[in-house]
Amino acid sequence: MRLKAIYIFSMFLLLGLIFVLANSPKFSGYEIVEKTKLQNQQGNEDFNKMMDVLTHQRCMNCHPSDHIPKQGDESHPHYFGMTRGEDDHGFEATTCNTCHQSENNMSSGVPGAPHWALAPASMAWEGLTRTEIAKRLLDKSMNGNRSHEDLIKHMTEDDLVLWAWEPGVDAEGEQRTLPPVSKEDFKIAVENWFANGAVIPSK
Amino acid sequence: MKISITVNGVVKALEIADENTPLLWVIRDTLNLKGTKFGCGKAACGACTLHVDGEAVRSCSYPVKFAEGKEVTTIEGLGDRENPHPVQQAWIDEIVPQCGYCQPGFMMATAALLNKVPTPTDEDIDKNIINVCRCGTYYRMRKAIHKAAELQADKVMNESKTL
Numbered sequence: 001m002r003l004k005a006i007y008i009f010s011m012f013l014l015l016g017l018i019f020v021l022a023n024s025p026k027f028s029g030y031e032i033v034e035k036t037k038l039q040n041q042q043g044n045e046d047f048n049k050m051m052d053v054l055t056h057q058r059c060m061n062c063h064p065s066d067h068i069p070k071q072g073d074e075s076h077p078h079y080f081g082m083t084r085g086e087d088d089h090g091f092e093a094t095t096c097n098t099c100h101q102s103e104n105n106m107s108s109g110v111p112g113a114p115h116w117a118l119a120p121a122s123m124a125w126e127g128l129t130r131t132e133i134a135k136r137l138l139d140k141s142m143n144g145n146r147s148h149e150d151l152i153k154h155m156t157e158d159d160l161v162l163w164a165w166e167p168g169v170d171a172e173g174e175q176r177t178l179p180p181v182s183k184e185d186f187k188i189a190v191e192n193w194f195a196n197g198a199v200i201p202s203k
Numbered sequence: 204m205k206i207s208i209t210v211n212g213v214v215k216a217l218e219i220a221d222e223n224t225p226l227l228w229v230i231r232d233t234l235n236l237k238g239t240k241f242g243c244g245k246a247a248c249g250a251c252t253l254h255v256d257g258e259a260v261r262s263c264s265y266p267v268k269f270a271e272g273k274e275v276t277t278i279e280g281l282g283d284r285e286n287p288h289p290v291q292q293a294w295i296d297e298i299v300p301q302c303g304y305c306q307p308g309f310m311m312a313t314a315a316l317l318n319k320v321p322t323p324t325d326e327d328i329d330k331n332i333i334n335v336c337r338c339g340t341y342y343r344m345r346k347a348i349h350k351a352a353e354l355q356a357d358k359v360m361n362e363s364k365t366l
């Protein structure tokens with residue numbers, strides 16, 4: 001009889017212990033929580049690297065919110081009153097290509113790259129937070145109906161995007177500043193960020 | 204490099220030592236067409252404006268290699284004394300030039316504008332004609348641009364009548 005009571009008591013104890021441990025978040029989710037946290041940290045790192053580039057003046061100067069291209073490290077309005085125009089290429093007879101050709105001009109200091117133009121108005125980033133830029137980037141109604149694959153290709157292969165790392169010299173013959181992340185690291189960060197689900201950090 | 208450019212309707216086969224030579228220097232020094240001027244060399248003043256395949260281009264900042272196989276028009280090819288282009292005629296009528304240095308560039312920019320916008324408003328002029336004139340002939344130029352638009356419209360009308 002006494003043995004039976006001890007047996008039943010032990011069983012209850014064991015079941016209780018299993019119940020408590022099973023519901024302990026520390027125990028049951030230990031591995032998964034840590035893994036997610038790690039992935040998020042990595043994701044944030046990729047996101048931050050990508051955004052360090054997107055918010056740099058080499059990129060931002062051509063993603064204006066007021067239809068006026070910017071110039072220089074201090075992002076002053078483009079000289080000569082140039083603005084977006086009807087098709088992101090300036091005005092009817094004075095277009096981007098009146099001065100900008102498909103490559104940098106080392107003697108005049110005029111920058112150039114294939115299809116030189118302003119980013120479309122829907123891709124205006126100037127004044128937005130990193131999170132807002134990312135949301136806009138992913139929004140197909142604003143990004144020219146681009147899928148994640150299209151965006152990766154655009155951001156890692158497009159000559160005009162990659163011009164940021166070969167910006168040439170300015171009118172004074174001084175080398176233009178480069179984005180704070182190397183081209184190679186940027187490409188890796190973009191690929192990783194999309195591969196990990198293009199998660200936009202909450203802050 | 205060997206390069207072939209049609210300049211004012213004539214094909215020119217040229218041997219160019221440096222393909223990045225600004226088109227301006229080839230036009231002025233190699234082809235001896237001195238109407239196109241050098242002002243800043245930085246695509247800022249417009250004195251060197253000419254047309255490449257009908258589009259206004261600042262030739263100080265345009266490597267000659269990009270002109271391969273293209274049609275280049277300079278102020279000398281826009282019109283002549285017997286047959287002035289409406290822009291040239293309007294410039295004469297309104298007595299626009301002062302020192303004259305910037306004027307060919309302005310006239311080429313205006314001719315390109317009239318090809319795109321035959322009757323430009325003041326706003327169209329402000330946006331598209333952004334060359335620099337040290338003598339400040341802007342007021343007369345604006346009058347001449349409107350006049351050129353009228354002359355061009357008359358010319359088109361007369362040409363269509365004779366067809």
Ligand code: FES
Pocket residue numbers: 240241242243244245246247248249250251252261262263264
């Ligand atoms: S000389 Fe070419 S724009 Fe000034």
Ligand code: FES
Pocket residue numbers: 300301302303304305306335336337338339340
């Ligand atoms: S007429 Fe002298 S610079 Fe324009």
